[in-house]
Amino acid sequence: MIRVQTEDFDVGAELKALTAGNTAIGGVALFVGLVRDMAGGQAVGAMTLEHYPGMTERQLEKIEAEARARWPLDATLIVHRHGRLEPGDQIVLVICASAHREAALEACAFLIDWLKTKAPFWKSEATPEGPRWVEARAEDDHAAARWQR
Amino acid sequence: MKLLYFAWLRERIGRAEEDLAPPAEVADVARLIDWLKARGPGYAAAFADLRVVRVAVNQDYVPVDHPVRAGDEVAFFPPVTGGSA
Numbered sequence: 001m002i003r004v005q006t007e008d009f010d011v012g013a014e015l016k017a018l019t020a021g022n023t024a025i026g027g028v029a030l031f032v033g034l035v036r037d038m039a040g041g042q043a044v045g046a047m048t049l050e051h052y053p054g055m056t057e058r059q060l061e062k063i064e065a066e067a068r069a070r071w072p073l074d075a076t077l078i079v080h081r082h083g084r085l086e087p088g089d090q091i092v093l094v095i096c097a098s099a100h101r102e103a104a105l106e107a108c109a110f111l112i113d114w115l116k117t118k119a120p121f122w123k124s125e126a127t128p129e130g131p132r133w134v135e136a137r138a139e140d141d142h143a144a145a146r147w148q149r
Numbered sequence: 150m151k152l153l154y155f156a157w158l159r160e161r162i163g164r165a166e167e168d169l170a171p172p173a174e175v176a177d178v179a180r181l182i183d184w185l186k187a188r189g190p191g192y193a194a195a196f197a198d199l200r201v202v203r204v205a206v207n208q209d210y211v212p213v214d215h216p217v218r219a220g221d222e223v224a225f226f227p228p229v230t231g232g233s234a
Contacts, residue, residue: 034233035233050155050156051231052153052155052208052226055205055208055209055224058208058209059208080232091232091233092231092232092233112232115231115232116229116230116231116232117229118210119229119231119232120155120205120224120226120229120231121229121230121232122226122227122229122230122231123231124156133156133157133227133230134230135227135228135230136227136229140232
């Protein structure tokens with residue numbers, strides 16, 4: 001399941017809802033991304049996340065389907081926020097549940113690496129010099145590339 | 150053809166979307182970019198460095214030799230920066 005929203009999410013509630021009633025699940029891996037207050041050695045205030053409605057959902061669904069084809073997963077959830085966010089705010093949630101830990105952990109890492117390079121979101125950070133578009137990092141491409149086969 | 154611009158491409162071009170009807174010889178993304186660049190300085194600035202421009206046709210990533218036709222939704226945007234650290 002994927003969701004794109006401005007509202008915050010409750011990690012505990014999402015975890016409980018995703019695994020409820022499925023006792024085949026033996027392990028759950030989850031990743032929560034937070035807004036940092038420093039970027040490139042510079043203090044950052046609020047940020048605004050722009051996205052491409054329609055394509056965002058389509059790409060997240062494709063990435064999720066790819067993970068489910070590669071690992072034996074019982075349940076998956078991707079929640080990505082957009083709009084205005086403050087340092088410390090939750091920005092993204094990925095949950096993967098499987099019978100065994102290895103599939104859950106690997107699929108979770110795969111999803112977070114891939115959505116960073118494929119999901120059409122753009123961050124604009126408020127800095128003391130005014131708003132600044134965050135540039136993509138080559139390391140993110142490398143992190144995603146390790147899953148290519 | 151529906152054109153969409155995001156992040157700093159939107160700011161340089163000065164609009165988020167527009168409906169345009171390029172001539173028939175504008176048959177792929179590369180020729181569409183050349184045609185757009187001739188429309189004004191904002192477009193020229195947005196497409197000055199194509200290494201930092203990504204393209205989607207009908208909401209899927211495509212290379213610049215991908216065909217475009219009437220009725221397509223074509224989006225231009227910088228490399229994506231979602232997720233978190």
